[in-house]
Amino acid sequence: MSKKIIFIVPYFGKLPPYFDVWMQSMGRNHTVNILFISDLLSDKNMPDNFRLLNWSFQVTKDYIQKKFPFIISLESPYKLCDFKPAYGYIFKDYISDYDYWGYCDIDTVFGDIRKFIEPLLHTYDVIGKYGHMMLYRNCPNINESFKQKGAHFGYQEVFSHKQIYAFDEITGVHQIFCKESYHCFFELDFMADICEFYSNFRMYHNAHNFKKQIFLWENGKLYMAYLEKHRIKYKEFLYIHFQKRVMTFEPNLGSNYYILNNKFKCRIVSEDRKMLNKYCPPGLVFRMFCERSVWTLKKIWHEIILDDPEQRRIKKEIRKSLYGIPY
Numbered sequence: 001m002s003k004k005i006i007f008i009v010p011y012f013g014k015l016p017p018y019f020d021v022w023m024q025s026m027g028r029n030h031t032v033n034i035l036f037i038s039d040l041l042s043d044k045n046m047p048d049n050f051r052l053l054n055w056s057f058q059v060t061k062d063y064i065q066k067k068f069p070f071i072i073s074l075e076s077p078y079k080l081c082d083f084k085p086a087y088g089y090i091f092k093d094y095i096s097d098y099d100y101w102g103y104c105d106i107d108t109v110f111g112d113i114r115k116f117i118e119p120l121l122h123t124y125d126v127i128g129k130y131g132h133m134m135l136y137r138n139c140p141n142i143n144e145s146f147k148q149k150g151a152h153f154g155y156q157e158v159f160s161h162k163q164i165y166a167f168d169e170i171t172g173v174h175q176i177f178c179k180e181s182y183h184c185f186f187e188l189d190f191m192a193d194i195c196e197f198y199s200n201f202r203m204y205h206n207a208h209n210f211k212k213q214i215f216l217w218e219n220g221k222l223y224m225a226y227l228e229k230h231r232i233k234y235k236e237f238l239y240i241h242f243q244k245r246v247m248t249f250e251p252n253l254g255s256n257y258y259i260l261n262n263k264f265k266c267r268i269v270s271e272d273r274k275m276l277n278k279y280c281p282p283g284l285v286f287r288m289f290c291e292r293s294v295w296t297l298k299k300i301w302h303e304i305i306l307d308d309p310e311q312r313r314i315k316k317e318i319r320k321s322l323y324g325i326p327y
Contacts, residue, residue: 026047082172083159151176214260222240
């Protein structure tokens with residue numbers, strides 16, 4: 001019997017232009033449910049496997065506050081990323097019928113979730129490593145694992161300060177899972193985590209990048225099409241994460257489309273070398289480097305001038321934990 005899965009996804013603010021693409025990809029995973037917490041949509045706009053909690057950000061904040069005996073700091077929706085590892089504890093009344101709960105970002109497109117996840121569910125307590133997609137076994141000790149020692153910053157400090165601690169990432173609960181006796185699956189081959197420093201798609205954690213590679217979504221499945229030794233080949237992925245990359249899209253994408261470096265495009269013909277050369281042109285890395293240089297200057301300005309001293313301290317501590325040098 002298949003394990004029951006639910007993703008918990010609060011979202012407030014302006015929806016990204018490709019939100020419907022994400023929602024369609026999740027909607028095609030009929031045996032996976034999504035608890036979507038937002039005041040931006042109605043039930044009529046959602047697939048059957050979505051459940052909407054029509055809450056404002058303030059209502060959500062008040063609900064989370066009731067779960068903790070100390071005053072939490074949740075001044076902006078972005079701070080919710082630090083609370084992600086506690087969703088199983090916070091929203092336990094909404095997930096009691098499920099074997100696994102998790103969370104995911106909406107700057108993603110998902111393929112066939114069951115194909116990749118189902119073989120892991122009978123063995124692992126935690127699946128995933130990064131905040132853009134993780135699953136947890138729904139049981140009290142896993143749901144409250146965020147309270148245990150081992151993270152670079154304790155959960156009470158994280159939840160009670162306005163700064164961003166990346167508690168859902170490798171300096172937070174990941175450190176707890178590595179130090180405790182949980183059965184964890186941290187492999188990264190099933191995800192396409194796109195590096196923002198390149199114009200053409202390049203994956204962060206996957207060693208099998210190719211000079212010519214694009215993605216396509218076909219009837220609920222996600223593939224990478226790539227050129228190897230003058231032949232078109234395909235590899236299936238669980239999901240692609242855009243790192244908030246700006247994407248445009250053609251109308252009426254349907255259930256068969258390309259995911260290019262900056263665009264969702266209707267797929268009409270089969271792939272060939274000419275097509276991959278067209279959509280993966282040379283010279284774009286330099287253009288992206290120039291764009292990223294401007295972005296880097298803005299980031300430096302933000303961190304040095306705009307960030308408060310406590311946020312700068314946290315970022316240095318995180319970098320020291322990850323790389324050994326607080327640069």
